[in-house]
Amino acid sequence: MSKKVTKIGVLTSGGDSPGMNAAIRAVVRTAIYHGIDVFGVSRGYNGMIEDEIEQMNSRSVANIIQRGGTILKTARSKEFFTEEGRKKAYENLRKRGIDGLVVIGGNGSFTGAYKLSQEFGIPCVGLPATIDKDLYGTDFTIGFDTAVNTAVSCIDRIRDTADAHDRLFIVEVMGRHAGYIALHSGIATGAENILIPEDETSLDEVIASLSEKEKRKKLVNLVVVAEGHSSGGANGVAEILKSHLPNLDTRVTILGHIQRGGSPTCLDRLIASRMGYHAVESLIEGRHDVMIGIFQNTINFTPIEVAIREKQRMSDDWMRIVKILAS
Numbered sequence: 001m002s003k004k005v006t007k008i009g010v011l012t013s014g015g016d017s018p019g020m021n022a023a024i025r026a027v028v029r030t031a032i033y034h035g036i037d038v039f040g041v042s043r044g045y046n047g048m049i050e051d052e053i054e055q056m057n058s059r060s061v062a063n064i065i066q067r068g069g070t071i072l073k074t075a076r077s078k079e080f081f082t083e084e085g086r087k088k089a090y091e092n093l094r095k096r097g098i099d100g101l102v103v104i105g106g107n108g109s110f111t112g113a114y115k116l117s118q119e120f121g122i123p124c125v126g127l128p129a130t131i132d133k134d135l136y137g138t139d140f141t142i143g144f145d146t147a148v149n150t151a152v153s154c155i156d157r158i159r160d161t162a163d164a165h166d167r168l169f170i171v172e173v174m175g176r177h178a179g180y181i182a183l184h185s186g187i188a189t190g191a192e193n194i195l196i197p198e199d200e201t202s203l204d205e206v207i208a209s210l211s212e213k214e215k216r217k218k219l220v221n222l223v224v225v226a227e228g229h230s231s232g233g234a235n236g237v238a239e240i241l242k243s244h245l246p247n248l249d250t251r252v253t254i255l256g257h258i259q260r261g262g263s264p265t266c267l268d269r270l271i272a273s274r275m276g277y278h279a280v281e282s283l284i285e286g287r288h289d290v291m292i293g294i295f296q297n298t299i300n301f302t303p304i305e306v307a308i309r310e311k312q313r314m315s316d317d318w319m320r321i322v323k324i325l326a327s
């Protein structure tokens with residue numbers, strides 16, 4: 001039977017994602033409901049190292065469920081990669097008696113949490129919050145739905161102007177190692193080609209399909225590419241396509257950080273609220289070093305070391321669907 005948790009810390013870490021605020025709110029209010037003190041750690045692990053830790057109350061999280069970004073701010077902390085940095089962070093938790101931690105972030109943030117737990121025995125629970133949706137053990141990550149809907153609405157606009165001018169547009173979306181935003185937004189906007197890191201469709205295939213379309217006078221085309229695709233993102237793809245298809249009027253748009261901001265969708269607010277609630281319940285029940293996920297509409301607990309190690313497998317039929325539908 002593990003010790004009862006009495007004080008928990010909550011932080012956001014890594015890239016921000018819409019819905020992080022809803023998750024913080026759920027953690028704070030569930031903890032307070034159970035009579036547990038809750039402390040907000042600012043600026044990810046940097047704030048833990050530099051002792052930027054404040055007690056929160058129910059009012060601290062008022063009027064934030066609809067806001068993008070994170071009221072706790074976030075960071076990528078170099079110092080936390082070192083044992084010395086983590087020791088400093090632990091001391092700041094220890095002096096306040098913090099005996100549980102909710103880490104809202106992606107795979108890197110969970111790796112940091114796992115180390116803290118292994119080295120100093122701080123029970124941690126991870127909430128998957130990343131626009132990349134690249135975590136094993138969950139069908140949803142907080143922020144993906146908002147980001148992909150932002151990408152869809154931008155690409156729809158690009159399609160209007162592409163259509164007006166008979167142009168080929170190469171649109172780059174985020175995802176350094178993961179192609180979910182590209183895949184989902186590409187399918188939802190009827191993109192003619194989608195390039196993602198998980199399926200290295202060769203550019204020869206794209207060139208062949210565009211050249212066949214050019215022959216039958218279909219000049220309006222969208223290629224959605226994930227920034228992490230080996231071709232070097234949209235600029236790399238455009239360079240190659242222009243050299244093979246010089247008669248196509250080609251333009252490049254990089255959506256960039258616009259995908260990380262904005263008010264979270266209803267879905268992101270709901271999953272953040274549900275996961276945040278379960279994170280605290282989980283710590284109370286003595287279940288820690290897990291990532292909370294939602295799988296087949298049921299709350300799922302994945303050991304953090306598994307969530308970090310395993311890759312989410314992309315279903316094979318997606319790329320086939322792209323090819324069949326985008327003719």
Ligand SMILES: Nc1ncnc2c1ncn2[C@@H]1O[C@H](COP(=O)(O)OP(=O)(O)OP(=O)(O)O)[C@@H](O)[C@H]1O
Pocket residue numbers: 013014015016045075076077078080081082105106107108109110111112113115129130131132
């Ligand atoms: N191996 C590690 N050891 C200790 N800390 C780590 C490790 N990996 C990551 N971290 C900590 O977690 C922080 C966030 O990691 P990272 O930049 O990979 O983002 P993430 O949580 O994966 O989110 P996203 O990829 O969505 O932006 C790092 O800056 C670092 O402080």
Ligand SMILES: O=P(O)(O)OC[C@H]1O[C@](O)(CO)[C@@H](O)[C@@H]1O
Pocket residue numbers: 014015016130131132174175176177227260
């Ligand atoms: O904001 P930064 O540090 O440039 O990070 C960008 C990366 O973060 C992500 O948005 C994930 O949070 C990736 O899709 C992207 O590659």
Ligand SMILES: [Mg+2]
Pocket residue numbers: 014106107108130
């Ligand atoms: Mg990551």
